[in-house]
Amino acid sequence: MAIPLPETEPLLETPLGGLHRSLGARLVPFAGYAMPVQYPAGILTEHLHTRAQAGLFDVSHMGQAELLGAGAATALERLTPADVEGLQPGRQRYALLTTESGGIFDDFMVANLGSRLFLVVNASRKAEDFARIAAALPAGVRLNPLPDRALLALQGPQAVAAITPLAPELAALRFMDVAEARIGGIPVLASRSGYTGEDGFEISVPAEQAAALAKLLLAQPGVAPIGLGARDSLRLEAGLCLYGSDLDETTSPVEAALTWSIGKRRRMAWDFPGAERVREELANGPRRLRVGIRPDGRQPARGHTPIHAPGGAPIGEITSGGFGPSLNAPMAMGYVTPGHATDGTPLELLVRGKPLASRVAPMPFTPHRYAR
């Protein structure tokens, strides 16, 4: 079998690089960073541990920024169909940056911190996103990227129990609440959110205190370090999109089944980039739709696997696929023509030239367990 050789390009490190090595992580290149794909426990064990107890993820490669100044929310709405003006202080929301032609430029989180907005964007897109946002700002609104902050995610049913003794005030947050707090004396900005489908927190922390915070959290009962490998299988089981795989500049919010992230007011004003395409697709239906797919048997189908109607014509492609450790079965998401998008519709996936019987299936594959 072929084992890919490590890349030789110099990679960036997060503030937790040393900690990852000391924990025995296997580091791989991801979005220009050396990131832990797994620790010695392995992806399967790490995935199941997160669903059963709690996992700590280093997601410091993601882009963090503040948007400051009067009119920041209005300014951001020039780039996203989300309702940012209506976002209450202390609340966070999932949003899309859209292109003029109605494609998805990135997906991101925006939080209202009262005095400013706080953004978290994908690592692979942060340079493009920040340039795009900065270029669209009026006088008086300023984008302040925060490269000196790390980001940790604490995810799983025991996440709240792990954080309560360290920062009781964070235990009071509900899903998508944000608050500034101190964890063991370390100043953080925490949200009750994540990307695994589990309850938990995403914690922004000054880079120089990130390792101390990570060690503190890892010392709590039930908390184990989890790599990007399990992060990917967890998010896919939760039916959540990965930018660059499931979303790109050709996919529209309607095709991606992310219409819910468009604010009601925005859908009346149609005043966001790509509104024309979104409006047309909502009225007449999109050409393709993102769906969940479950192959029969145990064989996984990976990204770029062609999807056919049974015995028939090509109708789409898998965008993310793998094996769901909690599902104990293969799972995928992909785009199909709308006539084949109903739950239960039989599909054939062409894996290495051979048809694999599959069905359209509801997502999430494993139920979300958010603290709503």
Next chain:
Amino acid sequence: MSDLRFTQDHEWVRLEGGIATVGITDHAQTALGDVVFVELPEIGREVVVGEACAVVESVKAASDIFAPVAGKIVEVNAALTDNPGAINSEPTGAGWFFRMAPVDPGAVGDLLDAATYAAFVETLA
């Protein structure tokens, strides 16, 4: 003799009584991570050296297994279908993939011995 021989693609071969048993090395299973599915070749298939003839799928990715020598597939490890984890727990034992016969004993002998393979793996670190 039951000495293992190795390829630079991380397969091992054990030649016993004219039958070559093939699997992947401990280094390979460690690199792959948890195996969740194996696609095995059809019995009776004739393969040439280096031909992709099985697929191993971990949580993370799919990888081809290449025939280390030429020959005919005479047996596959059907137990892997229900227990692909054997590839991780016993890569050179219960985790074997398939058996080939007849094979050229000289071709098996020309593969890497354990010390040479171990030195090769060191260069990858």
